[in-house]
Amino acid sequence: MTERIGVYVCHCGTNIAGVVNVAEVSEWAGNELARDGVVISRDYKFMCSSLGQELIQKDIQELGLTRVVVAACSPHLHEATFRTACKNANLNPYLCELVSIREQDSWVHTDKDAATQKAKAIISGGVARVAHHESLEPLRVPIHPATMVVGGGIAGIQAALEIADAGFHVYLVEREPSIGGHMAQFDKTFPTLDCSACILTPKMVQVGSHPNITLLTWSEVTKVDGYVGSFSVTVNKKARFVDTDTCTGCGICWEKCPKKVVDDVYEAGMNNRKAVYTPFPQAVPKYPVIDAPNCTFFIKGTCKACEKFCPTGAINFEQKDEEVTLQVGNIILATGYDLFDTRRMPQYGYGRLQNVYTSLEFERLSNAAGPTGGNIVLRDGKTVPQAVAIVHCVGSRDQNYNPYCSSICCMQSLKFAHLVHERTGAEVYNCYIDIRTPGKGYEEFYNRLLEEGTNFIRGKVAEISNVPRVPEEEGKLIVQVEDTLIAKQRRIPVDMVILSAGLEARHDARDVAKMFGISCSIDDWYIERHPKLDPVATMTDGIYIAGCAQGPKDIPASVAQGAAAAARVLGKIQQKEISLEPVRATVNQEQCSGCRICNDLCPFNAILFHEETMVSEVNHALCQGCGTCVAGCPAGAISGTGFSNDQILSQINGLLLLRITENEYA
């Protein structure tokens, strides 16, 4: 054995040392693994601290270590730290192996002897493996300076503007005809009550006119290829049937269009739009789209009123969907949320009882640009409600629907209460489970509502019905709720009920995640790289997330995440190049028999077959390092760096050095 191996066992405070006897493990490794080349074994309180790293570096230099094994946390957390430490001591970083005795040992086991024994086995595996490590150089790939932002809500808008303002190109892809997202539907924003459109539309205009932003609305991503630095993204630009070069956005087409369609998206079903439309007057871009499934011409083959009246001849019924492929270096996903479908809770009567509203419907109702011009009236269009109940946590914090807190509904419900009170003078009842107002100025807003005389009832609403029991309930909606603070059942007759529906991940979030190669949580929110320290990056290099796609959040948090994701991307662009793990497969041409089995195993078409020499070769630029061909080669002619057969077979041997308990067979 020629390698000189150092073993470093981390206490991680008491995280490891509380369960694993680290001193014993370290001493054991120094004695028992000496025959495998271990020349020094130490334990230390925090290996990742600068003092811990210096310890390793000093040993590398003074004892001439050629390999390092650190037994600490998951390599996903600190592998880079210890590799850098080795590099700084002039040891190739890939000659260091980090084995996890925290996530896989001390944190998941309670039996101290068994955990200590397992730590020894894990280290033994690491020592056996590291002897077969090779010096490697990271692959350097250039970063394409352009970025794609998917989703044109406030998070995506913020991200796009930050990057574009820094001087780099952005492709902003939006599924709907206009950017703006959910924020464009709101009237007021909590807790300051400033007008949503007044703060959003200037940003939308900026996006529309920015020289560094290519706006692709009415478009969807259909395919993503490549990796960080050079993604190739295919976007389907759906046919608008409007020529954007000649359209001026004058609006004559939607005035003349005879076909009215219920607007389920922007108006949340509260109003109609035409078959040719822009979702709202301030839409960016200003060009309308023709909704083909609802257009009279596409249904009956005759009409063309829009074409007849268009002053610039911009209507083009011949337009087809167009696929464009864009080259970008990084991607930000800001795809937003769907509202919880309140029909799933039939006890609340939405869809059955006329004057039960969802939160988005009420946003439109209270919006000055909405169906009633901001007058809060019942569905008959004229009656002003005398009493209004607002139900919190609809579909949230409920094991039958979504277990999580949707985070924005409390504040949103308080905002609704204020608006109802201010505009109608009605009696307002907020039925809540807990009031959650953790934000700047939020608790103050709640106190303001208390002073305004809003009735707060602590209890989950059991049922909303229209069946009266007493004359006062005649013709009313009755909210059945237990007021848990006075331990009484109450029946509250009201005219209007607003269901503060929770937020859910987009219905297609899982498909989108799969397309971009990132993961989703159980509830389909995109998973960040680290919940605290890396909230906008994902496990896939070059893909970032922002806004509600990552989890429910309010506007300030979405904006902050959009800007944060942009900063991360700008950092990458400024580096111009990025290092990739040199985990790649290589075919030994001498051993290759030319059977071509590997060619079909590779999902990236990275393996070429040379007809002249009758051997296969791996293209390292395309290889992603999964290692399937290495395992599949019948001649053993393919080697995989970082995960070679020697490394893994030795690790298996090392791991099996010890049984579970010391005297099991005694």
Next chain:
Amino acid sequence: MLNGNFEPVIIGFTCNWCSYRAADMAGTARMKYAPNVRLIRLMCSGRLDPTFIFKAFAGGADAVLISGCHPGDCHYIEQNYKALRRFHLMKRVLTQMGMEPGRLKLLWASAAEGAIFASEINKFVEEVRQLGPLNWRVPGEAVSIPTQKTQVEVAA
């Protein structure tokens, strides 16, 4: 639990993207499970060379766990399907060699499924504990060869 009776040693292979992160998540959430499994990280379950399984059994493992991303979720598009095929192949081969098929297990676990990872390990350890130490059968003794399960059955 660890009272000097038979405790199986199990070698587990995980992929870097889903199942290793499921193990990490189980750790971060302090979910407790049996200390019998020792994990080896591969980049993808598709890297799993059947030799590794033989090596583990030959070296004294009582069982082997193969773990990867759910079908359709593979970081490398479809390589976990290759692991699935090798799993079935290995199960047949090992059975023909006289080993109980229950010593080889395939587990799909996403990065969010720490709880599933932990509970499945507990279940597997208990199953192998019942099987006892790896004990090759006497040649000539009848063995039952499992029929190939469909992907759906395995995924479920």
